[in-house]
Amino acid sequence: MAEQQVPSTTAAPQEPIIQFDHVSKVYDNGALGLKDINLKIYPGEFVVVIGLSGAGKSTLMRSVNRLHDITSGDIQIGGRSITKAKGKELLEIRRGIGMIFQNFNLVKRASVLRNVLTGRVGYYPTWKMIFGLFSPEDKQRAYESLQRVDLGDKVYARADELSGGQQQRVSIARALTQDPQIILADEPVASLDPQTTRHVMDDLKRINEELGITVLINLHSVDLAKEYGSRIVGIRAGEKVFDGPVATADDATISEIYSGKDTEKEGA
Template structure:
């Protein structure tokens, strides 16, 4: 078990992303993320935080380098191999990405689609076990009473908690959350971040969150990675992160929480 724990679950090796217009999104990034970490990535808008997250699950193809997920290259994976690696990576978006006219239960069940042939998901032929799994995921984020509501009947915070339940039903090893609280009020923000922290601590899932708020990063993260202009300019434990180091990440432009 010690060897497994010591092996990083995510390895970025000299990762560079250059967009077709020549913009450098990521520049020669080397990073290891270990099993069970709660990592917060901070930096100004446009620094490369979202590009980094989307490169990890290959929503963006990188220009150079390699990304390993639990020892397998997602960069080089194709077809079924790529789908299998992606099953281990759950994604939470700022915009929730729910099917607005569908029920909460149906939305959470979409976390299971990678385990079914297409015709079964088209006709909602999910197993009883997966429906129970979806309900338990909703219980974990205090949304079980909304199971039959339509997604567009929910508040923004409730929709984000449904999207967390959807990821839980997927049963991934890794959760990537791209600005998950950017559009939420402070009270709802705290609830969503607390849910993610509990999932990390109780289920052992590795969580990587992009945030604007330094205060939230310090409150919930165990490790902070600072990105500026596509480069990692800071990487260290939250407990050892100083205000001066935060200022360096933002190049003197510390954003208000």
């Protein structure tokens, strides 16, 4: 499949906010996670990564904030190499990257507010985090983030009292409280029912459009990818096999991403 070169979707030319330069990842057991990935994502985009389970989608996602270290190549965030960053510089880069997980990653026995405030962990010394010594400004920021996902009335509820969809929206509020430029969402709706899925996706799209936060998200559902994304990246066996606007991802393209078969060639 011919890969498409994607310019920024914003009005004015901008530098990429995320850039992969020849990135590869080989796990300790020899399994290939990523193979020579080159990718540029621009400020304000809503980019959906699709592909089979095990194709490398989560590896790509988690390499952005170095939850996975890559084997070769370089990843830059806002022009700064997170691959080479250490100590304070690594912490500063990670502050700008919010993360939403499939399994929510909440402290179930803690209050919703306390969970959301952990989005500020990169701004406090450890001892203040242990004792919950957050500033009034950060508490207000957390409350406003909860209001944005329609959970302002759940501030003092325990996380384990909420439904799965509500817990995922708490994790979105936690990411927002971090004040990020980028939100990574790793299969955030995989365990949710259709109605709740749409609520979570609506929240992410609204945050993207209203706040200008760049969203990079993995999804199993091609229909959701086409409905909510501005751009689709297809991953197969660790390689990027498609990169283009949603409108160009026709049925033949999707089939090739998932099957590896070029349907146009077969029909020729």
